[in-house]
Amino acid sequence: MxxxxxxxxxxPPIQRSICQKIEESNENFKVIAAIDNGKDAIQYLIEHPVDVMFVDMNLPIVSGKEILKFCYSEKLPVLPVVLSGYTDFEYVKCAVANHAVDYLLKPLNSQELTILLQKIEARIRKQQQEEKVQNLTDAVKGLHTLQTKETRPEMDPSYSMLLVTLGACPYENERNYRELFEKLDLGGNFSQIVPKENFWLVNGKNINEKIIFVRRDRVPDINHLNQFVRSLKxxxxxxxxxxxxxAVKMTDIFATYHLLQKYAREHMIFLKNSVLIYSPEGFKPDFTGLREKIDSLILQCNNMSINNITGSFADLLHLFTVRPVTQKEAVRNIKYFVSELYKVHQGHRGFFEVEEDIQFILxxxxxxxxxxxxxxFLLKDIFGIEVYDSRDKKLIAVKMKxxxxxxxxxxxxxxxxxxSFGFVPSYLVSIFKACYGLTPMDYLxxxxxDEAKILLADGSLKIKDIASGVGYEDSLYFSKVFKKFTGVSPKEYVKSNK
Structure with a gap:
């Protein structure tokens, strides 16, 4: 564009020369209007979108200085370049005060103009990219985006969407997903199959999600998508x-995003990276004979020692990896396997309690x-010799706290x-929760x-410093967590305390 x-x-002669030089110096610029007085220029700016304005300071009716002040006071999204035949200090001062991009002397120097246009183009393209990402982010959040004269509306904009999900569940306190996404470099890897100017990377509402919007004329095929996923090691x-x-229109992005979230939860593949093509009917994986094989493994466990039972569990996992099995189906069958073991072996803990541990692990x-x-570790803790009694577990929980x-x-x-404590995470989570009613990460x-509330109530520290002081490198993420737990943002909490 x-x-x-x-x-x-x-x-007039200078006006024609300026218009010609601009378009000759950079083909990405187009002079859409040339006006000879300040009054008409202001009216044109009110009625038409303009990206860059080259304005002389000495104009009839309304001066260039007044045009600059008008643009600045009205916050018009136009980048002004001041033109003058003089190096008058007042003109330079006015240009700086009203955020002019540069101050050029007439007649224009071609080399200086070329360099300036390159600088302006880079600035505008960056701003357009940021506006595009912000509009798409707002659409993902379900916010109503209004087109104004400050935006550059596309003709019926539509995109293809890709939802990228890490893991199966966004445990906010367990993994630093921001850091993980930085290491994965989604944008850099996706640019290997689609040029950077044709896609936009946006945060999902869950911290383990990213959304990629692709222009309809640059949609990759399935082979390239598989190549992209293979590059994410x-x-x-x-x-x-x-x-x-x-094609997804801007107004439909929010609804489509929720469709993709649900589809990912229902169809993600157990222990494997995958590319899924959304279909309203979903795909129908073939689980024929799977339950019979699981029942056969359970039957073998009847007279086995606990060590052999864990060996059978390894065989169970192998069943789920020799062919694609959904995460949902694998979780369901692993819970079934353990519940059936309770029928042939006496467990030290009830299955309802153990079911939470299974969910956590998976x-x-x-x-x-x-x-x-x-x-x-879990199966030995359930069906093996009980090594630790309740007092030992209480002591471990207290030490963790x-x-x-x-x-x-x-x-x-x-x-x-x-x-630090020499046990697998799921075991530590279970004994801590049994003692305190919270997982260690929820307690954390x-x-x-609680510490942030004390510091916020004091009022002497910045929110960024408080976030860092209580263990959050990202102040925005801290604000999100704070609001989730308290119902108000850190700023709102400070105001309420005042």
Whole structure:
């Protein structure tokens, strides 16, 4: 799209020369109007969108100085370039005060003009990109985006959408998804199949999601999408991409985004990165014979020792990886496997309690090796010899609480707790929750929010410093968590305390 230029100059020969030089110096600029007085120029600016204005300071009726003041006071989205035959200090001062891009002397120097136009183009393209991303972000959030004279509306804009999801569940306190996305470099990898100017990367409402909007004339095919996903190598996390092939208008983005979220939850593949093409009917994976094979494994466990039972669980995981099985189907069958074991072996803990542990493990670990380690410990804890009595578990929970009270300002994770206390994360989560009614990560957030309330009530520190002081590097993320737990933003909390 051409960059729209208004030239305001009262001397016809100079006006024609300026218009010609602008279009010759950079083909991406188009002079859409040339006006010889300040009054008509202001009227034109009110009625028409303009990107750049070259304005002479000495104009009849209304001066260039008054035009600059008008643009600045009305916050018009136009970049002014001041033209003058003089180096008068007052003109320069006026140009600076009203945020002019530059101050050029007449007659225009071609080399200076070319450099200036390049600088202006880079600035405008960057602004257009930011506006595009903001409009798409607002659409994802369900906010109504109004077209004004300050925006550059497209003719019936429509896009193709891709939802990128890390893992199966956005445990906000367990993983730093912002850092993970930075390491994955989605934009850089996607630009290998679609040029950067033809797609926009936007945050989803969940922190483990990103949305890619692609111009309809540059939609990649399935082979290129598979190439894109193969380039996203990150150990310990599955990556699911849901592709909506049909055209999506701006007004339909919010609804389509929710369709893709639901589709990802229903159809993401267990322990594998995948590209899914959205279909209203969904795909129908073939699970024929799967339950019979699981029942056969359970039957083998009747007279087995606990060590052999964990070996059977390894066989169960293998069943889910030799062919694509959805995350949902795998979770359902793993819970079924453990519940059936209760019928042939006496467990030390009730299945209802254990079911939460199973859910936690399957939403936090995404490799066979990690799952085998976690379930080996869990199954031995349920069906093996009970090594730790309730007093021992209480002592471990108390030590964890003391550890969290001391370290809450640092980046504590369940994995770090496991390394510190010598047990798998799911076991530590279960005994801490049994003792305190919260998971360690929920307790950690509660501790941070309580400390933040004290610092906010004091009123002497900036929100950014408070966020850092209670363990959040990202102040925006801190504000989101604070509002989730308290119902108000940090700023609103400060005002209410005042």
């Amino acid at each position: 051409k960059i729209r230029v208004l030239v305001v100059e009262d001397e 990150f150990p310990g996390l599955t990556i699911t991409v849901v592709f909506y092939k049909e 939403e936090n670990y995404y490799t066979e090796e990690e799952l085998l380690k976690e379930f080996d 003391n550890y969290l009270d001391e370290k809450f300002r640092t980046n504590v994770t369940n994995q770090l707790l496991a390394a 957030v509660t501790k941070r929010i």
